[in-house]
Amino acid sequence: MKPARIAVICIAAAAAIGLAFVVRAMGSSGKPVAVAAASAPVEEAKPMAKVLVAARDLDPGKRLEDGDLTWKDWPVDEVNPAFITDGTTPIPAPPTAGQAKAAAGTLEGAPAAANAKPNNAIAAVARAANDVATGGAKADYIGSVVREPILAGEPIVARKIVRAGDSGYLAAYLEPGMRAMAIRVTVETAAGGFILPGDRVDVLLTRQTSLSNLDNAGQDSKFASSTVMRNIKILAIDQTTRAGDDEQAVVGATATLEVGPADAEALALAKSEGELSLVLRSYADTAGPSGRVQAPRQSAAVRIFRGGAPEVVVVQ
Secondary structure (H helix, E strand, O other), X not given: OOHHHHHHHHHHHHHHHHHHHHHHHHHHHHHHHHHHHHHOOOOOOOOEXXXXXXXXXXXXXXXXXXXXXXXXXXEHHHOOOOOOEOOOOOOOOOOOHHHHHHHHHHHOOOOHHHHHHHHHHHHHHHHHHHHHHHOOOHHHHOOOEEOOOEOOOOEOOHHHEEOOOOOOHHHHHOOOOOEEEEEEOXXXXXXXXXXXXXXXXXXXXXXXXXXXXXXXXXXXXXEEEEEEEEEEEEEEEOOEOOOOOOOOOOOOOEEEEEEOHHHHHHHHHHHHHOEEEEEEOOHHHOOOOOEXXXXXXXXXXXXXXXXXEEEEXXXX
């Protein structure tokens, strides 16, 4: 074989080997890219809503404070209609029969433009109704009373709390073993209207007493005042259980007090004996004992002879 032919064959073999390596490199670099693109589709982030939940375990009778509640992110598609949301994220309402019928009519061939406006209007009304039903600001639920146990992280629902003004609020707000009792008050007997729900008061009884007049064998009428209840909690003035943010005084005809069963009996007796007045206590004096005070003895007149001269002395 001629040397020139041998050289051509060697060059052709080297070119073929080089081409094989190039093809192999191109195939190995392109295939993983295609597989990665096919196996890693981009997932859309789920829309989240803010749901009002308990920040700690809440027992029945607990009056909700700001630290008892917190907002928690919740997937929109998992939000129950009974949950309380902040209203920033629209919660889709379940389709009604009318919406389903309208959607079916569109599929049957009705023009989409003809149904767009009614559907949008229905959706807007549904969102507005949802906002009204679920509330909004956390402050709206401060002061509510827990009706059933609520665990930490559990969504707040209406059936487990009683908001101020709702039926059953006062019964839920009462401490265990306590009773609610109303007495008649006026502006003069209620510290000028500056006694508000939640304040502590003393209850004074002013009654007329009859003292025997030993000289004239008759009776003299006098008035006596004494404290019958001390450090009693005011639950409501009339039917107001919480004063407004800008209210500094509440004038009402009745005041509802939180008392024990035995104290309720003593208070009922005091109501029949005379006029009751409420005396506002300082916040610094609210930690003392609460309840009825031992009833004072009836006043009596005693004649004392000193050096033969009689003297009448009133003894309490």
